Amino acid sequence: MEFELTETQKLFQRSARELFAQECPPPTVRQMIENDAPYSGELWDKLVEQGWTGLIFEEDAGGLGLGMVEMAVAFEEMGRALVPGAFLSTVPLAGALIDGAGNAAAREWHLKNICEGRAKATVALLEDNARWDLDAVNLRATETADGMKLKGKKLFVSDAGAADIIITAARRGSELILAIVARDAAGVGIKHMSAIDATRRLYEVSYADVHIPSGDILAQGHAAESALAHAIDVATLALSAEMVGGMGWVLETSVEYAKTRKQFGKPIGQFQAVQHHCANMLLMTESARSAVYYAAWVMGNDPKHAPLAVSMAKAYASDAYREVGNLGIQVHGGIGFTWDENLHFYYKRAKASELMFGDATYHRERIARLVIDRAEEPVTRATRAGD
Amino acid sequence: MDLNLTAAEQRFRDEFRAWLEANIPAEWSKSESHEFESTDDRFEFLRAWQKKMYEAGWAGISWPKEFGGRGASLIQQAIFLEEMARASAPPLLNVLGLSLLGPTLIAYGTEAQKKRFLANILSADEIWCQGYSEPNAGSDLASLRTEARLEGDHFIVNGQKTWTSLGHHADWCFAVVRSDPESARHKGLTYLLIDMHSPGVSLRPLKQMTGESEFNEVVFQDVRVPVENAVGKINGGWEIAIATLMFERGTLGASLQITFKRQIERLIQLARGIDRNGRPASDDPIIRQKLAQIFTEIEIFKLNQLRTLTRMSKSGVPGPEGSIQKIFWSEMNQRMQQVAMELLGPYGQLTRESDYTVDHGQWAYAYLRSRGNTIEAGTSEIQRNIIGHFVLGLPKSY
Numbered sequence: 001m002e003f004e005l006t007e008t009q010k011l012f013q014r015s016a017r018e019l020f021a022q023e024c025p026p027p028t029v030r031q032m033i034e035n036d037a038p039y040s041g042e043l044w045d046k047l048v049e050q051g052w053t054g055l056i057f058e059e060d061a062g063g064l065g066l067g068m069v070e071m072a073v074a075f076e077e078m079g080r081a082l083v084p085g086a087f088l089s090t091v092p093l094a095g096a097l098i099d100g101a102g103n104a105a106a107r108e109w110h111l112k113n114i115c116e117g118r119a120k121a122t123v124a125l126l127e128d129n130a131r132w133d134l135d136a137v138n139l140r141a142t143e144t145a146d147g148m149k150l151k152g153k154k155l156f157v158s159d160a161g162a163a164d165i166i167i168t169a170a171r172r173g174s175e176l177i178l179a180i181v182a183r184d185a186a187g188v189g190i191k192h193m194s195a196i197d198a199t200r201r202l203y204e205v206s207y208a209d210v211h212i213p214s215g216d217i218l219a220q221g222h223a224a225e226s227a228l229a230h231a232i233d234v235a236t237l238a239l240s241a242e243m244v245g246g247m248g249w250v251l252e253t254s255v256e257y258a259k260t261r262k263q264f265g266k267p268i269g270q271f272q273a274v275q276h277h278c279a280n281m282l283l284m285t286e287s288a289r290s291a292v293y294y295a296a297w298v299m300g301n302d303p304k305h306a307p308l309a310v311s312m313a314k315a316y317a318s319d320a321y322r323e324v325g326n327l328g329i330q331v332h333g334g335i336g337f338t339w340d341e342n343l344h345f346y347y348k349r350a351k352a353s354e355l356m357f358g359d360a361t362y363h364r365e366r367i368a369r370l371v372i373d374r375a376e377e378p379v380t381r382a383t384r385a386g387d
Numbered sequence: 388m389d390l391n392l393t394a395a396e397q398r399f400r401d402e403f404r405a406w407l408e409a410n411i412p413a414e415w416s417k418s419e420s421h422e423f424e425s426t427d428d429r430f431e432f433l434r435a436w437q438k439k440m441y442e443a444g445w446a447g448i449s450w451p452k453e454f455g456g457r458g459a460s461l462i463q464q465a466i467f468l469e470e471m472a473r474a475s476a477p478p479l480l481n482v483l484g485l486s487l488l489g490p491t492l493i494a495y496g497t498e499a500q501k502k503r504f505l506a507n508i509l510s511a512d513e514i515w516c517q518g519y520s521e522p523n524a525g526s527d528l529a530s531l532r533t534e535a536r537l538e539g540d541h542f543i544v545n546g547q548k549t550w551t552s553l554g555h556h557a558d559w560c561f562a563v564v565r566s567d568p569e570s571a572r573h574k575g576l577t578y579l580l581i582d583m584h585s586p587g588v589s590l591r592p593l594k595q596m597t598g599e600s601e602f603n604e605v606v607f608q609d610v611r612v613p614v615e616n617a618v619g620k621i622n623g624g625w626e627i628a629i630a631t632l633m634f635e636r637g638t639l640g641a642s643l644q645i646t647f648k649r650q651i652e653r654l655i656q657l658a659r660g661i662d663r664n665g666r667p668a669s670d671d672p673i674i675r676q677k678l679a680q681i682f683t684e685i686e687i688f689k690l691n692q693l694r695t696l697t698r699m700s701k702s703g704v705p706g707p708e709g710s711i712q713k714i715f716w717s718e719m720n721q722r723m724q725q726v727a728m729e730l731l732g733p734y735g736q737l738t739r740e741s742d743y744t745v746d747h748g749q750w751a752y753a754y755l756r757s758r759g760n761t762i763e764a765g766t767s768e769i770q771r772n773i774i775g776h777f778v779l780g781l782p783k784s785y
Contacts, residue, residue, distance in 0.1 A: 001396060001462050002389050003693040009388070069388055255779050270782040272768070275775030282774060283711050290690035291683075297390055312683045364679035365672070371682055372655050372669050 003293070005073065013073045019050065020081035026342055029082050033198045033345060038084035039162040048117030053091060056234075057099055061107060062115035068234075072241035072296040076289075079245025082345055084199035086120045086159035092238035093158075094121035094167050097231035101178065101219040110165065110180065122163040123231070124154035124181075124205050132232075132358040134169070134176060134225060139207065141170035141177045147214040148172065150179060150207040158356070160190050160203035167218060168207070169228060176225050178218040185210055197352035199345065233310045236357040237299060240292045240310070243317040243353050246346050247285040250328040253343065254278060257332055268331075277327045284320035291316050308370045315363035321350040390693070392466070399459075400466045406443060407474040412436070415477050430556050433480040437511035440479065446509045447485050454493055454501065455509050461700045465641035465692070472645030483553065484508035484515035488561045491578075491631045495619050504559075504580070518548040518562030518581065518605060519628070526769050528563070529572045529625070533607065535564040535579060537614065537621070542566065542579065544587075544610040550763075554590050554603030557583050563628045566621055578624035578631075580616040581607070597755045640692040640712050647685045647720065650753075654678060654727055657745070661730060668730055677726045684719045691715060707777040710770040717760035717767065724754040 005013065023046050032038050047053060056071050057063025071092065078087065091114070098111045098121075113119035129136055139152035150170055160166055163183055170177045181188060189206035219227050255278050258269030268274050295309035325347040329336040336343050354360070369375040392400065415432075423429035440446045449464050450456025459467065471478070479485060489508050492500055507513040524531040533546025544564060551560070560581045567575030581588075587610040592600035619627040655678055658669040668674045695708050727750045728735040739748030761767045775781040 001392050001693065001697075003690070003697045004388060006388060255781065258781060267782055269775070269779075270784050272772060272775070272784045275779075275781050275784060276768070276771040278779050278781065279714075279771040279774035282779060283714060286694075286711060287687045287691055287715065290694055291687050293388070294390070294686075294690045297388055301390075312686055315679070315683055316687060361676060364676050364683070367679040367683060368675035372658070372675060372678060 003290075005069070009069060009073055012070060013077065016074055016077035017080070019046070020077060020083060024081050024083050026082075029084060029199070029345065030342065032084050036198060038199050038201060039086060039159075040084070043083070043085060044120075045117070047087065052087075053095075053117050054115030055091060057095065057111060057115055061099070061111045063111075068237065068296040068300040069293065071234075071238055072292055075238045075241035076245035076248070076292075079242030079349075080249045082199060082246065082249070082342075082349060086122065086162045088200070088235065088238055088242065089122035089159040089163065090114055090120045093123050093231055093235035094163075094165070096234040097123055097167055097178070097227055098218065100230050101227040102223055103218050105215065106180065106218050113164075119164040120159070120162050121165045121167065122157055122159045123228075124157040124160065124166050124168040125228075125232075126156045127152070127154060130156065132362060134228060137169045137171055137176060139168065139170040141172040141179065141212075143172070144211065148177065148179065148212045148217065150181070150210045150212060152207055154205040154207075155202075156193065157203045157205045158200055160205050161192060161201060166205060168205075169224075172220070175221050176228070177220050178224045178228060179212045180216040180218050181207070181210060181212065187211070195352065196348040199349060200352060229307075232357060233299070233306060236314050237292070237295050237310050239353055239356055240288070240295070240313040240317045243321040243350070244285065244289045244292050246349055246353075247281070247288060247317075247321050247324045250324050250343065250346050251278070251281045251285050254281065254328040254331040257335075261333075268333075274331055277331050281324045281327050284324050288313070288317040288320045308367060311363040311366045311370070314357065315360045315367065318354040318360040318363070322354055325350040392462075396462055396466060399463050400470060403445065403467060403470050404474070406445065407470060407476050410439060410443070411474060411476050416475070430480070433477055434511045434514075436477045437480045441510045446479060446481075446511075447489055449486075450489055450493065450505075450509075454489075454505050461696045465696055468641035469645055472642040472649075480553075481508055481511045481514050483517050483561075484513070487517065487631050487634050488515050490634045491561070491627060492618065494630065495627050497615075499615065500580070500618065513558040514553060514556050516551050516553045516557035516560045516583070516603075516605075518551060518560045518564075520550045521547060522549055522604075526766055528628070529576075531563060531565060531576070533562070533564045534568060535566045535577055535612070536568070537566065540614050542577075542612045542614065542617075544579070544581065544607040544612055546607055548605045548607075549593065549602070551603045551605050552601055554583075554605050555592065559583055560605065561618075561631070563624050566624070570622070573625040575622050576624040576628070577621050578618040578627040579612055580618065581610065581612050585610050585612070587611075596758070597752055640688065640695075640716065643716055644685065644689045644692060647688070647716070647723065650723065650727075651678070651682050651685055653746070654681075654723075654730060658730055661732070674730060677729070681719070681723045681726055684715075684722075688712070688715055688719060707773050710765070710773045710778070713765060714761075714767050714770050714774075717757075720760050721757045724750070724757045728754055 023043055032040060051064045054063030055066055055074060059065050095111060095114045098106055114121060127138055139150060139154065141148045141150055150168060166181045166183055168179045168181050170179055187208040187210040191204040193202040193204055195202050258274050258278060259267050261268050291313040295313040298309040299306040328343055329347060332343060335341055423432060437446055444457060447455060448457040448459040448467055452458050485508060489505060492504060519528060521531050521533060533548060535542040535544045548562060560583055562579050562581055563576055564579050565575055566577040587608040589606045591604045593602045593604055594600050658674055658678065659667050661668040663671045663674065691712060695712060731745055731750055734743060734745050735750050737744040737748060738751050772784060776783050
């Protein structure tokens, strides 16, 4: 039994850290935020060049074929560097959905496009009621002669403005439908929803009788449900790993500050009140990290228990990243409240991440269903195991 | 990264599990609360149990083979503790000797000391207690004042120790004493092995807020201790004292984790039968949130433990990360006991003497007992100081 990264995984971690130090240093992130331009073609090209857009997909689809643990490593490093852009929406969310939907043609075309850097993608799930459970999907799909048409509105769609395709969850009668919608299709309207985290933009997507040719129905019914549930779990795991990386950055930055900032003639880190804040930040960061890497391992090796492990990771990380952010600002004092420090960018990402794919309360209820009610979730296909 | 047991680890687990199944005495298993006529009966039962484990090679498994142990790896030690907890096995009585003094003597003792003491620790023929804390030296151990005056080939020991567990049954005490009266703080201390049957040793039980007495106060009055009972150098005892404490950290979490897991499972079961606003408490959204949170924290406690064990297995030394675990479980347990109280409502407060009690009053007891968790073996404040200084590299605050 061994609970730590292998040497190869550590090597991957180091090279990822170097990649972002080089390609996405803090001044670049700040510039992207201040120019309200979180989607950098240059950065995306670098990720494509490294094969990252195919990180978790098999070689036959043009991917690298790495496992869930490697994915967690990649996202932890992206969270530490606060990498802006559509990576989360494209790879572990939309990509995993296409990969798992059991639609060979879509996999052959769209997943390959993602892996090879020709397309970005996202998933449109939430509606007015802003519920993350699949029962809340209501957007109307109606049959036409050669496919379906979609009518309605989606909210909080991440990165829709940058995505080439928006996989849209809709309902035909009682049946769940996953439709692949081109962003520039006739009748599709895209409007930015201004929110606190400028590194991952949210959009309203409207559908005015958007025509979906039958070849663009990714999945329907039970297949759609289990593929979507699985993709959301993969993306939730990736997001939780990203949150751990952010926590690590906030912790290290705050500890560094506590060592150098002097008041009453000594470093403030010499005062126990400040030390204890830092100790609490470490405790939460390391605990979240344990939960995330466990979930990554389980998803690759014991998929039956993945929903519980993912929900535990997201529930804990959601509370922890927010609280680590709270303490980080408190340790920094006045300077932590200024625009000029980078801390608040992480603080805003923490809140946005907490809300994405369900907050701690949402995931605790899911844990309760699994543990107290002993509810069974459908076993989805096994994801490739890490080493 | 592989969270499965290796084949060898599995064999070790299976072997020990089978042994426990075959050997846990019926008189222990049949009484759920493990009650005995008197504490002396309990003591003698546990002494015999350790002897049985010793004879089968299951006492002191972490010790090197040449001293009667198995040279077990950290993971094996964790498996051992998990299996003990899973089987609700009687505890090993001489726990301070096995986990603290034994490893200290193996590392720092003279050949004569090893020969004289080690085997009797394993067999429970001699029971050990720990003499560290004093009424005025708690978190600040280095301020201790129990005096050991060297007269010829004996120390004359005078002073008082407190929070001494097993004191009333102990044959021996490993103590830290001030051997240089002119010294201050960490200097001038000696690590001394004191025969508890010596003239001048007296004991008074310390009654806790739970009503029981796990601990004693020990008074030494002109107690004569031969000079060869010093471990390490005279006036060089601080280093040994700290080394002993390092052995305390590490694998404790393995058995706690099973205990906690059993408690949350029991709470979930109880919740199904408790009426909350006309429906089972297990359907109440607030109770569900709280149970799910505790369940998650117990799992994370276990996972943190696994990461620490992996790291320690590679580096060979227990690190200050133990402080994170100590804070995590002690504070988590207090929250869990509070959730239990909320779940049980007015029944939660009943002690085992009541006809209406739930689970023999264990929840009322555990609620009170958990207050000690954030104090014993280093308060949460001291643990956070350790993390601040030794893990995060912040300047020492005192």
